[in-house]
Amino acid sequence: MEALVNSVNNIVWSPALIVLCLSAGLFYSILTRFAQVRHFREMVRLLFSGNASKQGISSFQALAVTLSGRVGVGNIAGVAAAIGFGGPGAVFWMWVVAFLGASTAYAESTLGQIYKVEEDGQYRGGPAYYFEKALGQKWLAILFAVSAIIACGIFLPGIQANAVGNAVTHVFGDGNLVTTDYGEVGSNKLIALAIILIVLGFIIFGGIKRIANFTQIVVPFMALAYIIMALVIVFLNFNQVPAIFSLIITDAFTAQAGFGAAIGWGVRRGIYSNEAGQGTGPHASSAAEVDHPAQQGLVQAFSVYVDTLFVCTATALMILITQQFNIQTEDFSAIAGTGTMIVQNVDAATEVASPAFTQLALSSVFGDFGQGFVGIAIFFFAFTTILAYYYIAETNVSYLNRYFKGKISLTLVKLVIMFMVAYGTVNSSGYIWNLGDIGVGLMAWINILGILAIFFVAKPAIMCLRDYEAQKKAGGPIVFDPQKLGIQKAEFWEKRLARQKAEAAASAAAKSDKPDA
Numbered sequence: 055m056e057a058l059v060n061s062v063n064n065i066v067w068s069p070a071l072i073v074l075c076l077s078a079g080l081f082y083s084i085l086t087r088f089a090q091v092r093h094f095r096e097m098v099r100l101l102f103s104g105n106a107s108k109q110g111i112s113s114f115q116a117l118a119v120t121l122s123g124r125v126g127v128g129n130i131a132g133v134a135a136a137i138g139f140g141g142p143g144a145v146f147w148m149w150v151v152a153f154l155g156a157s158t159a160y161a162e163s164t165l166g167q168i169y170k171v172e173e174d175g176q177y178r179g180g181p182a183y184y185f186e187k188a189l190g191q192k193w194l195a196i197l198f199a200v201s202a203i204i205a206c207g208i209f210l211p212g213i214q215a216n217a218v219g220n221a222v223t224h225v226f227g228d229g230n231l232v233t234t235d236y237g238e239v240g241s242n243k244l245i246a247l248a249i250i251l252i253v254l255g256f257i258i259f260g261g262i263k264r265i266a267n268f269t270q271i272v273v274p275f276m277a278l279a280y281i282i283m284a285l286v287i288v289f290l291n292f293n294q295v296p297a298i299f300s301l302i303i304t305d306a307f308t309a310q311a312g313f314g315a316a317i318g319w320g321v322r323r324g325i326y327s328n329e330a331g332q333g334t335g336p337h338a339s340s341a342a343e344v345d346h347p348a349q350q351g352l353v354q355a356f357s358v359y360v361d362t363l364f365v366c367t368a369t370a371l372m373i374l375i376t377q378q379f380n381i382q383t384e385d386f387s388a389i390a391g392t393g394t395m396i397v398q399n400v401d402a403a404t405e406v407a408s409p410a411f412t413q414l415a416l417s418s419v420f421g422d423f424g425q426g427f428v429g430i431a432i433f434f435f436a437f438t439t440i441l442a443y444y445y446i447a448e449t450n451v452s453y454l455n456r457y458f459k460g461k462i463s464l465t466l467v468k469l470v471i472m473f474m475v476a477y478g479t480v481n482s483s484g485y486i487w488n489l490g491d492i493g494v495g496l497m498a499w500i501n502i503l504g505i506l507a508i509f510f511v512a513k514p515a516i517m518c519l520r521d522y523e524a525q526k527k528a529g530g531p532i533v534f535d536p537q538k539l540g541i542q543k544a545e546f547w548e549k550r551l552a553r554q555k556a557e558a559a560a561s562a563a564a565k566s567d568k569p570d571a
Contacts, residue, residue: 066495072321075331078502079154082161085509085516090156090355096526097356100349115266116342116350129361130432131217131409133369134379138406140319141381141396142298143305145370147320152362155324156355158331161515162505164351166336167344168514168536168544173452177546179340180446181333181501182453187543188508196457198333198500199450203467205493206334207447211471212478213490214436214443215250217409219243219479222429239480247479250437251472258444258468265441266341276434277365283427284368287419291375298374322491324362332494333501337446345532347547348522351515369412378414380404444471514541 083090101114136144162181169187170179182202186195228240257264288295309316335357339350373379381397395402404410409432416424447467455461508514517539525532535551536544 062492066492066499069318071495071499072318074502075151075158075321075498076154078331078506079151079156079158081506081509082157082515083154086157086160086519088157089160089352089519090153090359093352094356097352100353101356103349115270116338116353129365129435130369130412130428131220133366134373134409134411135406136319136322136324137370137373137379138381138411139383140316141305141309142302142370142374143307143309143316144320145302145367145374146306147317148324148362148366148370151321151324152358152366155331155362156358158502158505159335159358160351160355160519161509162331162333162336162501163339163354164347164515164518165505165508166340167342167347167350168518168541168547170340170546172546173456177341177343178337178449178452180337180449180453181504182450183340184336184508185504188514189504192457194500194504196454198497198504199453201493201496201500202333202450203447203454205497206443206450207467207471208474209489209493210443211440211474212481214439215247215475215478216481218246218250218433218436220405220409222246222433243479246433247476250433250440250475250479254437254440254472254475255468257441258471265445269438269441272434273438276431277360279427280431281364281368283416283420283424284372287372287375287415290419294375295371298371301374302370324366331502332497333504334442334446334497337449338442346518346522346525346534348518349532351518372415373411376415376418378418379411380406382406440471440475444468447471514539517541 133145133148136148140147165184165188166179166181169184170177171183172178180202182195182199185198186192222242222245223240226242229242229245231238231240257268306316306320335354339354342350342353344350377399379397379399380395380402383394383396400411400414404414409428413425413428416428418424420427444467448464451462451464451467505515509516518534518541521534521539522532533551533554534547536542536547
């Protein structure tokens with residue numbers, strides 16, 4: 055089974071997908087005139103503007119839900135794997151993916167807002183919705199929805215749970231070994247699994263509001279605490295920082311692990327971590343209550359910076375400054391350090407695709423507290439990411455249920471995710487990471503090809519940005535009129551604008567009928 059998964063993973067993550075991801079980011083960066091740079095201040099301002107409504111969540115809550123998906127194990131174990139298999143140069147390519155991917159994130163999240171719908175008293179949107187409405191290709195929408203349910207409901211949750219289990223074992227040891235169908239599993243790992251399942255079940259049965267309320271508190275707090283820990287290490291070793299940055303940049307083009315390995319692992323882990331181009335970000339961003347689709351697109355572009363340029367870079371600097379890493383040839387059949395060693399700084403048996411390098415880096419400075427902190431950080435990062443995966447799966451189930459009589463039960467989706475969390479916890483890291491990469495790759499192929507096709511059909515995301523910029527320059531008010539821009543099938547916004555005009559007319563009429571004092 056593992057051999058089959060490895061083979062499929064190599065096909066999905068062929069050089070073609072890596073080129074496509076980078077090209078899509080460059081394409082939208084040029085078309086938006088590098089909005090990810092020009093509108094940086096506006097991104098920050100928009101984070102704290104707008105309020106939640108009965109149907110939707112605030113921009114900040116949407117950012118928190120999206121970041122709960124972006125800021126996860128990929129930022130801790132994923133960066134370690136990128137360095138372990140691709141060398142320090144892989145970090146540079148993660149930065150490139152983040153910079154270019156911010157424009158892709160803008161485009162896909164803006165499309166999600168343009169074509170969102172109101173169903174069962176809440177806003178929903180995502181690639182399935184904008185493929186159907188913007189491209190008129192229902193088959194492609196259904197294909198993405200199915201791939202998203204498989205990826206986020208089956209393949210990806212196991213990565214997060216697996217990292218939590220490994221982190222707990224690294225901090226507390228195995229405990230008593232329990233024999234299972236998957237081999238011997240430590241009792242400490244099983245205790246962690248039980249806690250995850252209990253809390254997960256409580257939250258996901260409460261819907262998007264409960265998910266948003268939880269993530270808006272946990273995600274910013276943990277991300278900030280994690281970055282502060284990294285800054286302490288950087289400050290204590292400040293004289294090494296220039297050399298570390300020089301190593302990252304030079305190794306990006308003369309990679310110790312091979313040029314292809316540096317780019318491949320940097321792009322793969324970058325896309326897995328920041329999700330730009332995957333098509334996952336638009337789901338939460340579509341639920342936001344905003345005045346104009348471009349606003350949430352810019353907020354989501356900023357979330358890519360938070361994920362990769364802040365959190366991933368923090369991890370990379372900790373690992374490289376403390377030199378708590380190995381570099382080995384890519385050998386997924388023996389991922390726990392039995393590949394050929396290129397650089398060895400720590401025990402060869404240290405598992406590369408795990409949080410081990412990060413835990414070693416922190417414990418080298420903070421002792422046992424560092425290891426414990428990483429364990430806690432992984433728990434919350436991974437847990438909130440699983441919540442985001444559930445919401446994405448739920449949204450796509452909701453989309454499919456609009457067209458199929460035999461409706462998919464959301465309760466079944468919840469139970470499947472909980473099962474996959476358990477399955478991922480007790481299986482080997484290499485196998486679980488490869489499953490996750492297949493899920494990410496499938497969504498990325500469909501989504502990136504789709505949003506590129508949408509540009510050539512109608513350019514709605516670019517027109518939105520131009521419209522928003524013009525209204526901001528004119529001093530407002532900010533109103534989105536899709537018909538004025540020639541954007542069709544944006545029914546939510548058409549109805550909203552008609553309602554606003556009717557309310558304004560009624561208010562004006564009431565004022566004119568009121569007798570003068």
